[in-house]
Amino acid sequence: MKCAIEFQYCYRAGVSALTLVYWLLLTNSPAFSADSIKVSSMKYDDASWHPEGTDGEYTLPEGSSRTHIGLFLAWAITRDLVSDYHTKEHADALAEVKARTMTGSEYLHRYCGDKLLADDLNEAGNAFAEMFYEQSYLGGEYLFAADPGMDADSLYQIPDTWATFDVVAAMLDSYFASRM
Numbered sequence: 001m002k003c004a005i006e007f008q009y010c011y012r013a014g015v016s017a018l019t020l021v022y023w024l025l026l027t028n029s030p031a032f033s034a035d036s037i038k039v040s041s042m043k044y045d046d047a048s049w050h051p052e053g054t055d056g057e058y059t060l061p062e063g064s065s066r067t068h069i070g071l072f073l074a075w076a077i078t079r080d081l082v083s084d085y086h087t088k089e090h091a092d093a094l095a096e097v098k099a100r101t102m103t104g105s106e107y108l109h110r111y112c113g114d115k116l117l118a119d120d121l122n123e124a125g126n127a128f129a130e131m132f133y134e135q136s137y138l139g140g141e142y143l144f145a146a147d148p149g150m151d152a153d154s155l156y157q158i159p160d161t162w163a164t165f166d167v168v169a170a171m172l173d174s175y176f177a178s179r180m
Contacts, residue, residue: 042118074104081125145171
C-alpha cells in the first residue's frame, strides 16, 4: 500500500510513472513489485483545464474553476463511490464532507490536487463516471441542473454551496439509478 500511496502523491505532483519506477528500482524499495504499482491514466477533470473559471471576462471567486468537479466529487463521497485510498487515508475529511462542514471543492483542492482521477473513485464510481461525466455532466446536465433559469453566463458562476449540491446530487442520483 505504501508504494501505491507514494505513486498517487507523485502522480498528482506531476512525476511520471517511469521516473517513479526508476527511483524504486534504484532504491531497492521493499514495497516495489510488479503488483504494487498501480498506474492510472484516466483523468476525468482538472481545475487547471478551466482557467476561465478564475481569470477571464468574469470576476469570480478563487476556486470557481473547481466547483463543478467538487460537486461531482462530493456526490461520489456521499454515495460511498470513492476509492479505498480515500476511505483509508482521509476518512476524517470524508466525514467532514458528509457532515457538510467541508465542500467537495475544498476536498478536491486539499486531497486531490484539483484533479478528479480514476484512482479517486471505486469500481462503481468509475463505471458511472466513464459513462456519464464528460459527455453528459460536462455536456450540459450540470449547468441545466444547477442553473435551471439559465441566469449564469458561465458554468463557473454557479455557486459552490450545499443548496447547489442538493440540486446537482438529485440529478446525479437520477442518472445513476437509471444507468447502473
